[in-house]
Amino acid sequence: MKYTSFLFFIFTTIGAQFSFAQDDVIAPKYSNEFLAIGIGADALGLANSVVAQTGNVNSGYWNPAGLVKCDKWLEVGLMHSEYFAGIAKYDYLGLSHSLDDKSTVGFSAIRFAVDDIPNTTQLIDNNGNIDYDRITTFTAADYAFLFSYARQIEKIPGLNVGGSFKVIHRKVGDFAKSWGFGLDAGAQYELKSGWKFGAMARDVTSTFNAWVFTLDQETQEVFIKTGNEIPENGLELTLPRIILAGYKKFDFGNSGLYASSEIDLDFTTDGRRNTLLQSNLISIDPHMGIAVGFKNYVVVRTGISNIQYVKNFDDTRNLNIQPNLGIGLNLKNFYLDYAFTDIGDASVALYSHVISLRIKLNKPQPQTTED
Numbered sequence: 001m002k003y004t005s006f007l008f009f010i011f012t013t014i015g016a017q018f019s020f021a022q023d024d025v026i027a028p029k030y031s032n033e034f035l036a037i038g039i040g041a042d043a044l045g046l047a048n049s050v051v052a053q054t055g056n057v058n059s060g061y062w063n064p065a066g067l068v069k070c071d072k073w074l075e076v077g078l079m080h081s082e083y084f085a086g087i088a089k090y091d092y093l094g095l096s097h098s099l100d101d102k103s104t105v106g107f108s109a110i111r112f113a114v115d116d117i118p119n120t121t122q123l124i125d126n127n128g129n130i131d132y133d134r135i136t137t138f139t140a141a142d143y144a145f146l147f148s149y150a151r152q153i154e155k156i157p158g159l160n161v162g163g164s165f166k167v168i169h170r171k172v173g174d175f176a177k178s179w180g181f182g183l184d185a186g187a188q189y190e191l192k193s194g195w196k197f198g199a200m201a202r203d204v205t206s207t208f209n210a211w212v213f214t215l216d217q218e219t220q221e222v223f224i225k226t227g228n229e230i231p232e233n234g235l236e237l238t239l240p241r242i243i244l245a246g247y248k249k250f251d252f253g254n255s256g257l258y259a260s261s262e263i264d265l266d267f268t269t270d271g272r273r274n275t276l277l278q279s280n281l282i283s284i285d286p287h288m289g290i291a292v293g294f295k296n297y298v299v300v301r302t303g304i305s306n307i308q309y310v311k312n313f314d315d316t317r318n319l320n321i322q323p324n325l326g327i328g329l330n331l332k333n334f335y336l337d338y339a340f341t342d343i344g345d346a347s348v349a350l351y352s353h354v355i356s357l358r359i360k361l362n363k364p365q366p367q368t369t370e371d
Helices: 002-020 041-045 064-069 217-225
Strands: 074-083 088-100 103-119 136-152 159-172 176-190 196-202 207-213 234-238 241-251 257-268 283-294 298-311 317-331 334-340 353-361
Touching: 041 298, 041 317, 041 334, 041 353, 064 103, 064 136, 064 159, 064 176, 159 207, 176 234
Parallel strands: none
Antiparallel strands: 074 088, 074 353, 088 103, 103 136, 136 159, 159 176, 176 196, 176 207, 196 241, 207 234, 241 257, 257 283, 283 298, 298 317, 317 334, 334 353
16 A cells, blocks of 8 residues: 555656646646655654744754854754655755854755656567566656855844755656756744744745756657657746744743744645645645753654645545654754654655754864974
């Protein structure tokens, strides 16, 4: 069952990519959706509800304005997760460097890929015989590279702003590839009362992906014989997504215990989606996370997301909610986080155990030699 679900996902995704290029310019729904999965087990344990509170190396992805809170010379973030029972792999590397007490730069690299996919287009030889030696393999991979900058606005206390320039590269074996460019922009504002608010605009100018297809003559003949259209080069647009968030932390006296909560609202502009609130123009997807911790040593996280109505075979509808869980440990400047993001098999991915690391490094001090 897990392989059937996964193969359906892969072939519909690749088929959708091929069909996108039939027009000169098209803005498909769920374009570059691999960038909506999320990074960092700390954020995933909170159901991706971190736009207002994020303040570490992972902020380059969630809200670049949060990079201002990275106070170390260098911070490194790493994550690995697997989907569809380990068939699809998601990897992340993040770096941030504090320029001064008011500005920070960051870099993020993301890879989401399925390796060793069988290519059976040449399975049958010219004589009509099945020859398994003609089966080859290929990789379908999506890459994203984000270059971020954040700054504290001195004239408005509590306000931080930031932006990310991102480069997208997507490749489906030797059949198709694309390069794309886009911009993200974010802001965070903290009140004296402790309330924090965040705003994030993904693909604020729309992200452009230019697809190029390089099918050899034999593959084109297979497409024609099987009733498929030959894809043509084209331009794919990813429309803006706006995220608004609010966050509050509550301390329990001087015990060191605290609790925090954040609610995020994702506004998508690519048409009607199966979200809790939807229309033909804008769909709104709410999600929230709650954390309980002791000082800066340990924290337990939970959250809910993917709140949507699912239609059954008898035309009835059930409300579906995906709960998440996570835990984080901090040993000085070393952070280890874990998240379990598919409790009760609520999402398409059969399981998602996520582990991420963050390391903070001070600036190396020059060695002095004694005469």
